[in-house]
Amino acid sequence: MPATVKVESGKRPRRETAPARRVPPPEPKLGALQGFIGFNLRLAQDASFRVFARKSGQRDIMPGRFAALMVLRDNPNITQSALGRAIARDKSSVTPLLQDLQRRGLVKRMRSTTDRRSVTLTLTAAGARVLQDLILHAREHDRKLDEIAGPSKAEFVAILRRIADHMV
Amino acid sequence: MPATVKVESGKRPRRETAPARRVPPPEPKLGALQGFIGFNLRLAQDASFRVFARKSGQRDIMPGRFAALMVLRDNPNITQSALGRAIARDKSSVTPLLQDLQRRGLVKRMRSTTDRRSVTLTLTAAGARVLQDLILHAREHDRKLDEIAGPSKAEFVAILRRIADHMV
DNA sequence: CAGAGAAAGTTTGAATTCAAACTATTTGGG
DNA sequence: CCCAAATAGTTTGAATTCAAACTTTCTCTG
Numbered sequence: 551m552p553a554t555v556k557v558e559s560g561k562r563p564r565r566e567t568a569p570a571r572r573v574p575p576p577e578p579k580l581g582a583l584q585g586f587i588g589f590n591l592r593l594a595q596d597a598s599f600r601v602f603a604r605k606s607g608q609r610d611i612m613p614g615r616f617a618a619l620m621v622l623r624d625n626p627n628i629t630q631s632a633l634g635r636a637i638a639r640d641k642s643s644v645t646p647l648l649q650d651l652q653r654r655g656l657v658k659r660m661r662s663t664t665d666r667r668s669v670t671l672t673l674t675a676a677g678a679r680v681l682q683d684l685i686l687h688a689r690e691h692d693r694k695l696d697e698i699a700g701p702s703k704a705e706f707v708a709i710l711r712r713i714a715d716h717m718v
Numbered sequence: 719m720p721a722t723v724k725v726e727s728g729k730r731p732r733r734e735t736a737p738a739r740r741v742p743p744p745e746p747k748l749g750a751l752q753g754f755i756g757f758n759l760r761l762a763q764d765a766s767f768r769v770f771a772r773k774s775g776q777r778d779i780m781p782g783r784f785a786a787l788m789v790l791r792d793n794p795n796i797t798q799s800a801l802g803r804a805i806a807r808d809k810s811s812v813t814p815l816l817q818d819l820q821r822r823g824l825v826k827r828m829r830s831t832t833d834r835r836s837v838t839l840t841l842t843a844a845g846a847r848v849l850q851d852l853i854l855h856a857r858e859h860d861r862k863l864d865e866i867a868g869p870s871k872a873e874f875v876a877i878l879r880r881i882a883d884h885m886v
Numbered sequence: 887c888a889g890a891g892a893a894a895g896t897t898t899g900a901a902t903t904c905a906a907a908c909t910a911t912t913t914g915g916g
Numbered sequence: 917c918c919c920a921a922a923t924a925g926t927t928t929g930a931a932t933t934c935a936a937a938c939t940t941t942c943t944c945t946g
Contacts, residue, residue: 580788581791581793583789586860590875595760599760612931612932624749647932665941667894685750692753692755705870710761714758714762717863807904809924810926835912835923835925
């Protein structure tokens with residue numbers, strides 16, 4: 551009896567309900583979420599971050615690394631804690647960040663002579679060179695943001711600063 | 719800042735260089751960094767996120783969870799991919815996020831009847847209740863942001879949206 | 887000047903996220 | 917109709933980050 555053959559191809563035994571017409575599912579509505587500043591803040595930061603990282607991709611330096619190098623350049627002999635405060639990162643995040651920059655030869659770390667708990671940080675010549683390059687990328691990146699912000703840029707940045715300061 | 723001045727005091731055998739006068743190290747200058755929109759964007763997002771998470775702390779629901787629940791409420795039977803697109807998260811981040819929400823009983827996941835690859839998501843009654851509560855917190859949180867933004871809020875949000883959309 | 891407490895860094899553990907590789911299913915072109 | 921390519925979701929690995937615990941050193945009070 552060929553009865554056994556009916557097994558496969560005839561019908562997929564697993565589908566109980568009708569296949570239903572192929573309707574490309576509509577993209578979801580964001581609804582009330584769109585009105586929340588916090589949500590829009592995250593989307594914007596995310597987009598900005600991603601573009602910066604992609605652009606400076608060759609150098610493999612993310613925005614956070616760039617910020618650290620900038621602070622190091624403008625504050626020779628700064629300590630790790632102070633650096634962390636400046637770029638708003640926990641000290642336990644600063645440690646591996648600096649180990650990486652040191653491994654790349656961009657930063658030098660020395661025990662402070664006045665406080666043996668602290669580490670004194672300085673940009674190396676190589677670090678200054680890399681930073682010089684990154685600044686060009688950062689400026690171009692920020693120019694795009696400037697364009698998008700338009701004439702309200704000053705007020706826009708002022709609000710961002712107030713949020714960072716007053717939200718704690 | 720020659721922190722080194724030689725000194726007498728006792729003789730801690732380990733100290734070669736002098737202790738030097740105690741100068742509270744000046745807080746670092748942010749310098750050019752302050753002018754970059756991208757940097758300010760990160761600080762603001764960070765602050766906003768942290769406050770939201772702390773406020774809704776009891777429920778242990780971070781802003782990302784809140785956004786997901788909102789989209790689920792407004793788009794019944796949405797798929798994971800569509801959700802990910804809506805809240806700008808990779809599908810591989812959406813998987814564990816939803817497993818967590820399911821484990822908490824806030825979301826139900828079912829294989830789609832029309833496309834057996836997809837998962838169909840719906841908010842449970844418990845999920846709707848929790849969301850209801852979270853919305854109150856989110857509104858209060860955003861009210862603070864509104865205050866900070868002041869009368870420029872509309873333009874501020876418009877810029878954030880343009881950044882999210884046009885930076886890609 | 888001695889000891890309590892603060893501060894700088896490091897380590898460890900957990901959370902979040904992306905990207906890439908993989909599985910299962912569906913679609914579309916020849 | 918069939919197979920190549922696309923798509924949905926999961927898994928895995930790496931990166932980033934915070935918080936808490938810990939070590940070492942410093943400060944300050946009594």
